[in-house]
Amino acid sequence: MKISGKIQGVVIGSLLALVASTSGAIAAGGAPSPSTVSKTLTKKPITLRVFTTAPQNKVSEAVAKEFEKKYPNIKVIVQAADFPNYSQGIQLALKSKNGPDVALAANAFDSKNGLTLNLAKYSKLYGWDKIIPSTIAQQWKVTDDYKTMAGSIQVALPVDINIVGIYYNKSLLKQIGITTPPVSMDDFEKALAAAKKAGQVPLQMGNSQGHAAFLIQGIGQATDGAKSAAKWALGIPGSTFDTAGNKLGATKLLAWKDSGYIPSDVNSYSLQDAVKNFTQGQGVFLNDGNWDAGTIDAAMGDNVGFIPFPGANVVAIGGGDAFQIASNSKNKDAAAAFLDMLISAQAAPLAWSNGFLPANVGTAKGSTSLQNDILKAYGNISKANGIVSFNNNVTSSMNQTLTTTTQALLGGQMSVATLISTVQADWSSSH
Amino acid sequence: MIKIESALSKSFLILMVLFTILPVFAIFNLSLQPATALSTGISFSRNLNFHNYLDAWRMGNFGQLYLNSLGISLVIVPIATCFAVLGGFGFYYFNFRNKKYLFNFFLLGMTLPYEAIVIPLYYGLNSLGILNTSWSVILPLLGGFMPFGIFWMRSYFSSLPNELAEAASIDGASSFQILLKIILPISKSAILSLSIFYYIWSWNHFILSMILIQDATRRTVTTGLTAFVGQYSQNLPLLCAGTMTVIAPTILFFIIFQRHTVKGILDGAVK
Amino acid sequence: MKKGRDSGFEAILFVIPALSFYLLFVITPWISAISFSFFNWDGIGSAVWNGFKNYSEVFHDPEQINSIKHSVVLIGFFSVVPVTLGLILANLISNLRATSLIGRISRVIIFLPQVLPLIAVGIAWKLMYASQGVINQFLRNVGLEESTRGWLGDFNFALPAIGFVGIWLGSGLCLLLFNSGIQKIDQHLFEAVQIDGGGRIRAFISVTLPSLRPEIRFASTITMIAALSGFDLVYVMTSGGPGGATLVPGLEVFRLAFAYHRFGQACALAVVLSLITFLFILLVNRLLKDI
Numbered sequence: 001m002k003i004s005g006k007i008q009g010v011v012i013g014s015l016l017a018l019v020a021s022t023s024g025a026i027a028a029g030g031a032p033s034p035s036t037v038s039k040t041l042t043k044k045p046i047t048l049r050v051f052t053t054a055p056q057n058k059v060s061e062a063v064a065k066e067f068e069k070k071y072p073n074i075k076v077i078v079q080a081a082d083f084p085n086y087s088q089g090i091q092l093a094l095k096s097k098n099g100p101d102v103a104l105a106a107n108a109f110d111s112k113n114g115l116t117l118n119l120a121k122y123s124k125l126y127g128w129d130k131i132i133p134s135t136i137a138q139q140w141k142v143t144d145d146y147k148t149m150a151g152s153i154q155v156a157l158p159v160d161i162n163i164v165g166i167y168y169n170k171s172l173l174k175q176i177g178i179t180t181p182p183v184s185m186d187d188f189e190k191a192l193a194a195a196k197k198a199g200q201v202p203l204q205m206g207n208s209q210g211h212a213a214f215l216i217q218g219i220g221q222a223t224d225g226a227k228s229a230a231k232w233a234l235g236i237p238g239s240t241f242d243t244a245g246n247k248l249g250a251t252k253l254l255a256w257k258d259s260g261y262i263p264s265d266v267n268s269y270s271l272q273d274a275v276k277n278f279t280q281g282q283g284v285f286l287n288d289g290n291w292d293a294g295t296i297d298a299a300m301g302d303n304v305g306f307i308p309f310p311g312a313n314v315v316a317i318g319g320g321d322a323f324q325i326a327s328n329s330k331n332k333d334a335a336a337a338f339l340d341m342l343i344s345a346q347a348a349p350l351a352w353s354n355g356f357l358p359a360n361v362g363t364a365k366g367s368t369s370l371q372n373d374i375l376k377a378y379g380n381i382s383k384a385n386g387i388v389s390f391n392n393n394v395t396s397s398m399n400q401t402l403t404t405t406t407q408a409l410l411g412g413q414m415s416v417a418t419l420i421s422t423v424q425a426d427w428s429s430s431h
Numbered sequence: 432m433i434k435i436e437s438a439l440s441k442s443f444l445i446l447m448v449l450f451t452i453l454p455v456f457a458i459f460n461l462s463l464q465p466a467t468a469l470s471t472g473i474s475f476s477r478n479l480n481f482h483n484y485l486d487a488w489r490m491g492n493f494g495q496l497y498l499n500s501l502g503i504s505l506v507i508v509p510i511a512t513c514f515a516v517l518g519g520f521g522f523y524y525f526n527f528r529n530k531k532y533l534f535n536f537f538l539l540g541m542t543l544p545y546e547a548i549v550i551p552l553y554y555g556l557n558s559l560g561i562l563n564t565s566w567s568v569i570l571p572l573l574g575g576f577m578p579f580g581i582f583w584m585r586s587y588f589s590s591l592p593n594e595l596a597e598a599a600s601i602d603g604a605s606s607f608q609i610l611l612k613i614i615l616p617i618s619k620s621a622i623l624s625l626s627i628f629y630y631i632w633s634w635n636h637f638i639l640s641m642i643l644i645q646d647a648t649r650r651t652v653t654t655g656l657t658a659f660v661g662q663y664s665q666n667l668p669l670l671c672a673g674t675m676t677v678i679a680p681t682i683l684f685f686i687i688f689q690r691h692t693v694k695g696i697l698d699g700a701v702k
Numbered sequence: 703m704k705k706g707r708d709s710g711f712e713a714i715l716f717v718i719p720a721l722s723f724y725l726l727f728v729i730t731p732w733i734s735a736i737s738f739s740f741f742n743w744d745g746i747g748s749a750v751w752n753g754f755k756n757y758s759e760v761f762h763d764p765e766q767i768n769s770i771k772h773s774v775v776l777i778g779f780f781s782v783v784p785v786t787l788g789l790i791l792a793n794l795i796s797n798l799r800a801t802s803l804i805g806r807i808s809r810v811i812i813f814l815p816q817v818l819p820l821i822a823v824g825i826a827w828k829l830m831y832a833s834q835g836v837i838n839q840f841l842r843n844v845g846l847e848e849s850t851r852g853w854l855g856d857f858n859f860a861l862p863a864i865g866f867v868g869i870w871l872g873s874g875l876c877l878l879l880f881n882s883g884i885q886k887i888d889q890h891l892f893e894a895v896q897i898d899g900g901g902r903i904r905a906f907i908s909v910t911l912p913s914l915r916p917e918i919r920f921a922s923t924i925t926m927i928a929a930l931s932g933f934d935l936v937y938v939m940t941s942g943g944p945g946g947a948t949l950v951p952g953l954e955v956f957r958l959a960f961a962y963h964r965f966g967q968a969c970a971l972a973v974v975l976s977l978i979t980f981l982f983i984l985l986v987n988r989l990l991k992d993i
Contacts, residue, residue, distance in 0.1 A: 525707055543979070545933075577728075
């Protein structure tokens, strides 16, 4: 019968297509290395497409203008999306026509799919390792099995440094009777209690996209110390999430919500909403990273300060926006030159003016009190070797897992023990 | 008694109208407030920040989004309507073996959610090389719109008096001539209704463009609005202005064509 | 070859344009999804045969089976409630003239939700459900301050909150459909019930309901399809949160594919979703045939 004949043909056809697409798959053997690298760029008119997230795009756009001045034959188009949308779509974009030449890296391990380059040759050519601090650079170097960081395959170039700490509202802090920002966990809890008593929102936070995980990681690594926390966060086999620090972190997160230190409807709004609330005076403290420094600085000026996460060890969750070059880019050398400009001394003020700490830290000078606070914090943390990469990046699904489990914990649907074991189970499935 | 009943009825109706319009009004109200507005509730102030609309237009690149969506809809609507008319006529006019089987095969498609086919579409369209272009959305929507269109046109044709077609056929007219000269002229209303549905559905479509189009310059109003809202989530009045910018033309379009849309679906539903 | 209206060949010519696009861009991908569903595939490398294990996982993985449960709950909100509400309201306003100005304007406004892009609807309602949004504002103003909460972040209320949007979406359509259907009912049938001594309820059950059967069937089908796809709304309002409380299959398919890189599993769930949709539609139409 006509119809079933068609169906048979279609089934066979699609099975063939499946076999074809899977066997002819793009070099599933990991990130390819470019065959030749050069600092000399083509003189032909070309377009360079840069995909990134907001607010990093402000920096990319500023650098793009400088780049176009230097290379008048090259047009740079910068495209941005917010992080959840970005990370879900970027792999698709890298495979398609009109995809990016330069793309913000969502996750170090995705490069296994071969869609982005191994940048080691460019790194050698431009001397990038001399500029980028190693604790940051190693987060974008993976091992041959693409499961652990701190390896030798460089999948992306970090262009700025993110550290997560605590912003505090100076006038509100004074109002609740505290003269110096907290350094130890005890100080912090005392300050939170005082804020609650004074009728303020002690700790501003938004968890609709899972950012409460910062608190767990902050307390976790401040307790366990950077070295052991970093092992797990880099994916090194043999480490576990089930530590005293992380247990304490999850317990405190829940306890602080129950005591009213964290808003009770924290699951219903996002970190961005929390930032907005904080800048409008709702919140003595805010657990967030320096990527929002630009917005917060513009709104609060001298009234805001930044400190590392309080605790026994001077640590911070640290990472950075890192960029990759697409394997099927037709303008690899131009892309590499753009990356180089992003971390140049010339671009550093462009990063700073948008609130980002440039990876080229050596040349950064703060011009507002908040920027100086951030620089100081960074200095102390890196001296103590206290940078730990984001827990969220340790597997490609960890961000979702942390979101779901923290929401469940805060909603009274999951115990601390279950949260720990669920997170560890996700980690174990890839390490 | 009748007066009370009438008053009661009228109040229920008005309640329903207010309930329906509430979310749209809330967005509109919020769009006129200053960027620092913390509350998302309804409030009235003397200052009407219409500049939010100008800012949103510029920052969200809505002009480009409109062009993209328009491009997609203007291609889909004529082609889909045409195919639906042809197909609907085929099912109405002819008797052939397995007609019912084939018709049900089409109806099956009306229940198929786009989520179920978007992943294979992604790979298939990529190998055709049209991923990340408007065609990647146009072609699947054309396919997806067929079941309803065929159902709709066939239902309508079936309600026409049979003698018209019969008489022309006896006169020696070919089937195509019958469609063109007899059936089409008296089906204008139903065809217009169908075109309007297709226009609205292609304009409102989200999941295909979200997954198949990654290039920001090619986004549609729906995916563009989502990206805009994600990017400027701190400025609620701004994103409300963006949302109003997206729904206002749709509302306008609907009001102009409401007779054909509402009446169309109400009449067509019972066949 | 048969001629005239019996010409199968000519018929197919008319149907070919629609059929080819339908086959190429709807049926073929669906069949591909079915074949993908038997493999483990990360979308990039090679696919490994996995038999029916993916399907077994659909029914055993809490995340996936819960998404299906949530969809069924949403059927209640998106379909059952609007149809019921529509019937009641249509009956209540049946004495109003549809051609009055109020009637015409009301009709346009009430139909509006069906015309708006779901993304915009989601954004509007998300803002209304915010801690400082319209819903809580209303509750505070009527003295129900203790009931206020962050609705979309609450484990117990997030799904009903989304469901309520479904009521908003579907009630207007149902009301209009049923009202228009009621206007077409022959008045003599109502008079017959009155003569028999029956009241309004009797009239409703024995006259109105049976006469509205085609409208009820249509409304149920349309609203049920909306309930079971639900991607746009959930994506923009909660992304499935908090903690998966509002996950629906459409969103979970998306997540399995693009967040977890498990394309085979995503396709298995997608196939199950399409089968469930088909089954429910069939069920509704069978049930309503015999009312």
